[in-house]
Amino acid sequence: MMEKNLKDHWEHIYTTKQPHEVSWTQEIPATSLKLIEELNLSKNANIIDVGGGDSHLVDHLLKMGFTNLTVLDISAAAIERAKERLQSDADKVKWIVSDILDFQPNTTYTLWHDRASFHFQITEQAIGKYLSILNKGTKDYAIIGGFSSDGPKKCSALEIKQYNEQTLQQCLNSTAFEMIKTTRVDHITPMGGSQNFLFGVFKKLD
DSSP states (O other): OOHHHHHHHHHHHHHHOOGGGSTTOOSSOHHHHHHHHHTTOOTTOOEEEETOTTOSHHHHHHHTTOOOEEEEESOHHHHHHHHHHHGGGGGGEEEEEOOGGGOOOSSOEEEEEESSSGGGOOSHHHHHHHHHHHHHHEEEEEEEEEEBTTSOSEETTEEOOOBOHHHHHHHHHTTTEEEEEEEEEEEEOTTSOEEEEEEEEEEEOO
16 A cells, blocks of 8 residues: 555545544553563653554553653544644654655654554565664664464455564574563453454663
8 A cells, every 4th residue: 555545545544433433443552561660761752652643551651650652643633633632732743644664753752652554564575664764763672462373364354474483583683682571451342343463572781
């Protein structure tokens, strides 16, 4: 799918469907929160949620006292929805509307979190570009989540790339990251379905 069509796809999703009508919605992103807590980051750690859209992760990170948060998403409509939900707290977050493959970080993040966009990179070229941006924009940790080898093969009618523990480790090891741990979780969608996700936690090597 061409870049413009991809953006149009996500804008259409977020302007025509409510959170309970899309599979990825989580009121409490428990796995991500647990993995972030385990890293024991300072409250002023520079954290970016890639593909965050209208995810509730940023809500919970604000409640936990984190003060340096960025949310990036290709869809302006998704980000506007998150801002409306957060009301005045939205001013405490930096919002970036961009395709991740067009993102040019002007800072380095303590933590790069992505539960939404990595598995949509399905060509070697796209994966390589994503990893290059990840490497440039991250100084300490990355948490990458996506559909596992036991999960769906598509999301929102788009092809995705599945990973198991070995292939995810090999992919990130091609950059300057080493795996700390992986965990699998069954995400129960608002419609009652089950999707198996694989999360990897990585530390950037010196």
